[in-house]
Amino acid sequence: MIETPLKSASPIGVSLLTAAALTCFSLVGHAAKLTATADIKGCTDANISGHATLTEETTDEGIKEVSIHLKVEGLSDGKHAVHIHETAACEPCGAAKGHHDPGPFGQTRPDSAGDTVPATDINHPYHMGDLINIEVKNAKGSMKHTSNRVTLSAGRLSLFDADGSSFIIHTYEDTYCDQESDLKKGCAGGPRDACGIIKAN
Numbered sequence: 162m163i164e165t166p167l168k169s170a171s172p173i174g175v176s177l178l179t180a181a182a183l184t185c186f187s188l189v190g191h192a193a194k195l196t197a198t199a200d201i202k203g204c205t206d207a208n209i210s211g212h213a214t215l216t217e218e219t220t221d222e223g224i225k226e227v228s229i230h231l232k233v234e235g236l237s238d239g240k241h242a243v244h245i246h247e248t249a250a251c252e253p254c255g256a257a258k259g260h261h262d263p264g265p266f267g268q269t270r271p272d273s274a275g276d277t278v279p280a281t282d283i284n285h286p287y288h289m290g291d292l293i294n295i296e297v298k299n300a301k302g303s304m305k306h307t308s309n310r311v312t313l314s315a316g317r318l319s320l321f322d323a324d325g326s327s328f329i330i331h332t333y334e335d336t337y338c339d340q341e342s343d344l345k346k347g348c349a350g351g352p353r354d355a356c357g358i359i360k361a362n
């Protein structure tokens with residue numbers, strides 16, 4: 162193959178090549194983008210509602226990142242824990258089970274609100290589905306977060322495993338408790354206020 166130095170190519174040739182390369186890149190980027198959504202509903206309070214969008218993109222290094230944008234109305238003002246829980250079920254909200262954490266190490270219930278003795282769970286706040294608090298003011302809250310701990314595409318971290326996944330928004334804030342001495346009841350948000358099953362677009 163004969164190599165042609167770039168500077169000897171005509172300006173039109175260069176711009177055509179550049180346009181072709183950009184078109185090719187954007188098509189590849191577009192094809193790689195997966196999206197999902199979740200409609201958020203109150204567990205018992207019908208005034209709570211919201212919506213989440215999830216977008217997976219692949220970095221130049223091949224790492225999958227999922228950007229999450231969540232908006233909710235009707236929650237009490239203040240911070241509320243948000244996690245992706247391990248099952249696509251919201252009726253009742255407890256059916257979403259523990260935090261999405263495909264393992265092999267996971268205990269998925271750090272605050273064990275219904276138990277007399279808190280569970281031992283030093284994975285928290287590093288379960289694959291652990292996100293950040295949403296802050297609510299005047300009953301409106303919005304949260305953006307990007308995670309490389311979950312994927313929409315198939316694989317070990319996928320939210321679309323055999324039984325799917327759901328968002329849970331809790332009554333209290335997540336204190337990001339991560340030591341056995343920190344794992345007090347409610348440290349990961351306590352009771353469940355809202356839930357939304359994650360559905361692929």
Ligand SMILES: [Cu+2]
Binds near residue numbers: 244245329331349350
């Ligand atoms: Cu949770």
